[in-house]
Amino acid sequence: QAYGLGRGHVCLFMPQMRAQAVTRRQFQMELRHAFVDGQFALFYQPQIDMVDERVTSAEALIRWHHPVRGLLLPGAFLDALEAGSLAGEVGNWVLDTACAQAAKWRRQQPDFGISVNLSAAQFKQGNLPAVVAAALLRHDLPADALELEITENIILNDQSDILEQLRAIRATGVRLSFDDFGTGFASLNLLSTYPISAIKIDKGFTRLGQASPRDQVVVEGLIAIAAGLGLEVIAEGIEDEATLRFLQQRHCHKGQGYYFGRPCSIDEFARLHLSSPPRQANG
Numbered sequence: 095q096a097y098g099l100g101r102g103h104v105c106l107f108m109p110q111m112r113a114q115a116v117t118r119r120q121f122q123m124e125l126r127h128a129f130v131d132g133q134f135a136l137f138y139q140p141q142i143d144m145v146d147e148r149v150t151s152a153e154a155l156i157r158w159h160h161p162v163r164g165l166l167l168p169g170a171f172l173d174a175l176e177a178g179s180l181a182g183e184v185g186n187w188v189l190d191t192a193c194a195q196a197a198k199w200r201r202q203q204p205d206f207g208i209s210v211n212l213s214a215a216q217f218k219q220g221n222l223p224a225v226v227a228a229a230l231l232r233h234d235l236p237a238d239a240l241e242l243e244i245t246e247n248i249i250l251n252d253q254s255d256i257l258e259q260l261r262a263i264r265a266t267g268v269r270l271s272f273d274d275f276g277t278g279f280a281s282l283n284l285l286s287t288y289p290i291s292a293i294k295i296d297k298g299f300t301r302l303g304q305a306s307p308r309d310q311v312v313v314e315g316l317i318a319i320a321a322g323l324g325l326e327v328i329a330e331g332i333e334d335e336a337t338l339r340f341l342q343q344r345h346c347h348k349g350q351g352y353y354f355g356r357p358c359s360i361d362e363f364a365r366l367h368l369s370s371p372p373r374q375a376n377g
């Protein structure tokens with residue numbers, strides 16, 4: 095009851111807040127319907143080896159084929175999804191779908207790898223190591239072909255046994271990367287306390303070719319720290335050649351960005367980025 099509290103008290107339930115709550119509930123129902131109806135899809139963005147500029151893996155990125163609003167990016171629905179009860183289920187679907195796709199593409203390009211973003215809800219389920227192992231087994235995918243991306247939001251808001259689950263996952267050979275590194279509040283000691291294999295330098299550090307010397311020094315420093323710790327470095331958001339050359343000269347290992355290709359559908363990815371199948375020897 096928010097009325098009649100007397101002067102000095104704030105009325106907590108305004109009509110528009112009730113309307114917002116209704117809208118939120120409706121959106122949650124719409125999300126659930128969309129998931130059951132198969133409206134979610136994965137797009138894939140190429141990741142390249144910085145030495146030979148060959149596409150060696152892809153990052154799976156969720157999209158929503160909305161019947162009215164068209165193709166929606168995660169920015170339009172991911173927060174709502176993560177706030178609701180569906181996040182764990184959708185996360186597991188993303189993992190399974192991406193593993194299935196990677197297994198298919200590996201028939202054409204045997205060393206192909208896949209990166210999948212994780213959400214906090216998947217750790218809260220408590221059985222992520224088993225879920226990951228089951229997905230690998232189901233699709234006959236070797237553990238080192240899978241990389242799971244975590245963000246500092248997952249680690250810093252952790253109220254579960256995330257470190258334990260990450261150790262169990264890493265012990266199976268699955269790779270773990272720290273996404274969006276260098277923009278948030280995560281401190282450098284996370285790099286030595288979490289069992290990660292790679293850092294992804296955030297796309298906030300793009301346009302390095304034209305960046306200020308100070309920004310360039312920060313990125314050089316991040317690469318050096320990662321190298322010293324034996325971690326792989328993946329740069330996101332490479333949009334121009336100057337940035338690519340800058341990162342190549344600093345021995346960044348992998349890169350992704352619009353310069354190499356935008357996230358795209360399965361068919362487009364196979365057409366644009368997958369190498370042709372190994373040639374059969376014939377007489």
Ligand code: C2E
Binds near residue numbers: 351
């Ligand atoms: P992220 O994991 O850091 O993914 C990279 C984002 O940068 C993608 O946005 C991608 O389209 C965009 N990007 C790639 N190259 C460039 C570039 O050269 N320039 C610029 N400006 N942007 C580039 P997208 O697909 O909108 O995804 C946004 C975020 O949503 C992702 O950021 C990730 O945190 C989250 N996300 C996407 N798919 C999933 C998913 O399946 N599960 C979870 N939990 N999160 C996801």
Ligand code: MG
Binds near residue numbers: 153211243273
């Ligand atoms: Mg990512």
Ligand code: MG
Binds near residue numbers: 273274294296297330
């Ligand atoms: Mg990122």
Ligand code: MG
Binds near residue numbers: 273274
């Ligand atoms: Mg991000």
